[in-house]
Amino acid sequence: MHEIRKILAVGYSVRHIVCSGSRAGYEMYAADAFGDVDTKRCAREYFPLDPLQLHAELKPLKEVIDKVDGLIIGSGFENADFSFLNDAEMRKILGNAPEKTKEVSNKAWLSSRLDDLSIPHPLTYTGREIAERIERAEHFRYPVVAKPAYGGGGTANFFCHTEKELIRWAKLLPDFLYQEYVKGQHASVSTISTKRAAMPVSVNEQLIGVDSLHAPGPFVYCGNVSPFVTKFSDRTCEIAEKLTSKLGVIGSNGIDFVITDDGPFVIEVNPRLQGSLDTVERSMGFNVVDAHVKAMVGDLPERVSAKRYAVKAIAFARHEGVMIEDFAMEGIVDIPEKGRIVKPGEPIATGIGVGDTRDRAYADAMKNVERIKAGVRSFKI
Secondary structure, eight states: OOOOOEEEEESSOOHHHHHHHHHTTOEEEEEESSOOHHHHHHOSEEEEOOGGGTGGGSGGGHHHHHHSSEEEEOTTOTTOOOTTSOHHHHTTBOSSOHHHHHHHHOHHHHHHHHHHHTOOOOOEEEHHHHHHHHHTTOOOOSSEEEEOSSOOSSTTOEEEOSHHHHHHHHHHOTTSEEEEOOOSEEEEEEEEEOSSOEEEEEEEEEEESOGGGTOSSTTOEEEEEEOOOOTTHHHHHHHHHHHHHHHTOOEEEEEEEEEETTEEEEEEEEOSOOTTHHHHHHHHOSOHHHHHHHHTTTOOOOOOOOOSEEEEEEEEOSSOEEEOOOOOSTTEESOOOTTOEEOTTSEEEEEEEEESSHHHHHHHHHHHHHHHHHTEEEOOO
């Protein structure tokens, strides 16, 4: 493989990737929909993407792709069309090929594969399958979770509490998936893998739908805590390692779980660098992007243990407002430009906390979240 020095990161938001790569000594280029201050600070060059036509913005980046040594594809492009790239440009992709990403990101396909591997996961049906089963008088346990087949972050997910609701939404959204609700603790496992071997790196607690962060929905991703230790940690890592190998994904990948009283259930797989990168790096003390790039040539990092707790907490806007602070301070990332307008439900910025216990790290992160909230002047009278 050719030497990797210049890397373009493309995604809905790529601050975590670009700043990690920059810390590892790579010359980073960035293309995303946010253009945060710290993204631009860490990038040699920045290219804005329109969030309303994210995939259409790919082709104009072809000239940039020609100039760099590697391409990292982040969130938001799980089912994007990369056929405009030639063979040489395709070989620059650091991570899973677009076809592999599209396959693994499809939650319906993944559910079938998990059945084949006898790995516990929620029962999952398409809207069309729901309609057929209800016609046969089959019953479901409520609530049922509705979600799109592709995409992460939980922003489009919602509950169906009754059969009437389920039927209505299954007819309106037949391509959505309708999934058994599994109650438990939300978690993820970050893995690094080559074509020959896979290694779990960290078990992470997921912060989902946190009211104090003004999450705009019950399933919205709000951050992570690393490490996350439960009586099922070893079993969760075993499943993640097995699944990573069986799916044939490479580089940094993440498996989302719900940890129930009976053990871990796989919810979905993110075949790309994950948002938990922030807490994994701070907790474990190694560079995720560097490990991801080196995995492309078959090198796995040495196993490391958590050195501290790290917390990532995304603050969302409750009301429309304007940024009045520049947040040039430690402990705040995903920094918006001063004067930017934020809409209700949009992420404002992210508070980071570290400590020798979970409680201390969480308190540190929430202290920074309060600083973020204070940096927004609300338009609400």
